Amino acid sequence: MKNLLLALITALLLSLALAQTITIHTHFQDESLNWLQQETARFEAAFGVDVEIVFVPVGAIVQNMLLNAPVGQGPDLIVPVPHDQLGALAEAGVLASMDQYATAVYLGDLTAQSRLAFTFAGRLFGLPMYVEGPALYVNRDLVPEGPNSFDEFLAIAREHTTAHTFGFLQPQASDAFYFGYVWLRGFGGYVFGRDADGNLNPNDIGLSTEGAVRGAEFIQRLRHEYSLIPSGVDYSVMHGQFLNGTAAMINNGPWAAPDYLAAGINFEVMPIPGIDGGSPFSGFMGVQGIVMNEFSTNKVNAVNLAKWLIRTDAQVSLATFGGRIPASISASQRISDDPIIAGFAAALADAEPMPNIPEMARVWAPMETALSLILADPYADIGAILNDAVREIRGN
Template identity: 30%
Template structure:
């Protein structure tokens, strides 16, 4: 009988391949035989019991130059093993939590593990070792092949990203950025300058789609294959730090006083600093100066009452609107929440999204649409953002809430051929003088498993210098995170960036907690239900509060 305990588990490391074999008590496995089947498989963990034989079969690594093919994990049924009390490995739920799902055998697609009978076990083992043999052959063939790999691809003997420390010659850093390709023109120029000034360091820049980057980094880093430097959205940083995937920068990051408070707050969590702010942003009130002036408004609205008056005056309720509001994404409703005294999650982890102020803010936004007819009922989630921008660019809407990332597109519109017609103002204040705009942005962080941390921080320091930030801002329309960058000539001469600095002074941080990147998963569906009329504001926000409390374990 096979016993599963630490005394009979045998661990063997074959090069970079870690393998664990479980064998009969008192006997040793034949490693020579095992090696033939393993070939170049990344890792294999086996849990075997004489009568209960269950499994999860899942893909781990992509095809690459090193021949890394697949990661196989075999786990026992948790209920069976809780009775046996002999299981000494990882809990079966650990495999499922990584997103693995049964892809072969009797395991169903719901992720529930099933057991094989004794008759099935023999047939299954033959198939199992046949697959091992086939993968070994394919791995051998791939090992000799060239070709490009995926983002964060393997290099220098098969080690990826942070593992890619060369012996002799320059250090090669892998840098994952989520910038759009058009934005990387200035970034590539800066990297070229960095390499010229640091002959011993080469930078492998890889563009990762923003929508994929969070999960891609989490997966790669947990597998020991993260990039040396990651461009992290501000809400991701605490999550990555809690998971142990980032290197603390306390001993590196010495000039924090030069950074704006709001973006810097996102880099700090649990008493340490984990990233360096690269760019920042916040929603502003963007307005068509000419349209407001023609309607008798010479200045942008400074209060929500003035905002409502201007929006109503500029609307005909059909094809001309004083305001255009994106109602399918909760992010764009946060200015109303904060201006009326509401909140999200405070420093004490108290949920504030269903407080009276938050409810009043959403009720105010609904009144603007349903009673004042100041903006249209656009609930097309896939196209509402584009619809909002197009209406503003064509003169069908006089005001919108949007950020600095949108200005280059807006200035291409017929209403803004004269750039001076685009007005930028802080979010109007609510009845008690409160206001707020959600701070966003990105920061640069070092993967905890990087073998080149000193070189990685040298790159980060260069890219976040005031000169580099000024260049990126002037080329891409982004906002610098350094105070001193706003004194650079190219920034002072850029009227749009200077106007956004005033917006940043009243902007608010989203919750700086590991769960911060997940709050909109429950917020967006509820805000859509509210704007569709399926739920009252209080009811919808109560549901959000309940989801957030569950997320926080309250």
């Protein structure tokens, strides 16, 4: 009897110890992983709770959660997850709502886009950490000043399109829609509209509207009228040309900045100037944040860790370590003297959070095909091509 009681007590203590351990799945590497390890170590010291960090590639992190969370084998937290994956996770029932844990002070310190990005069906399903998206990189050795207007942007791009340099590059052979959306949106197109409650409406598709057609016409003109963006330019070509100092301007995201800094490129990040003094062009914004497993048996500790990782000091240090653009307004203000972060903050100020509903998965391939056809033929019927793409997105 005594042995049985001892065994039960031992099992209980072991289960309590295991429950105290918070498991994180992360796709972070290098400096960002170092940051996460340092912050979790501070949390462990402050709260007396162990944290286990497990690396999972970004391409597998969502599927892993979908498969393992319902059977009790998923992580307590994902740190972080791209917000465009939120809809699939929320619809599957594997995410815990964060509404009850997000204070008014915390929500008030977030940019409006980051709050919107982690809201699905009217509920907050994650705590935003940082934002990302394309902006204009300008090589200051080739372009000492400007562009300060849209006309100047085009003039500089054409001036530096020579036998040895490229004036302006953005991917066209692949990733055409992600990077080209800046023009579609800038001229009035949109992916999905919103209903009266602010929820994305997958039946309201704005990729063949008059504004979208004008944006696609401009993309076509970039190649065939302005002689910019030659055929075959994909992301690696664009990145390589700027890395080599042979591209004057490119449209790229903050993830590329460390490579350019390491290569000694003298560059500035800024918004693409708007037409006739209007609002700057801006396209998609990605937001990455922390989500919690609905099936976690350790929610109290997991929430405390999530809040620890998104506090202002932590976001400032993440920006310093990994060059991430904070979702926190107060954190952004504290590092506003960093020219790269300030440049992206300005460029993304009016950017559109990439739709987080599952229907977005049906958009990419038809729009990639549509833009490829439009770029290939200066006489292409743009309206007809976009109408075909929208019909395919709808499944008709």
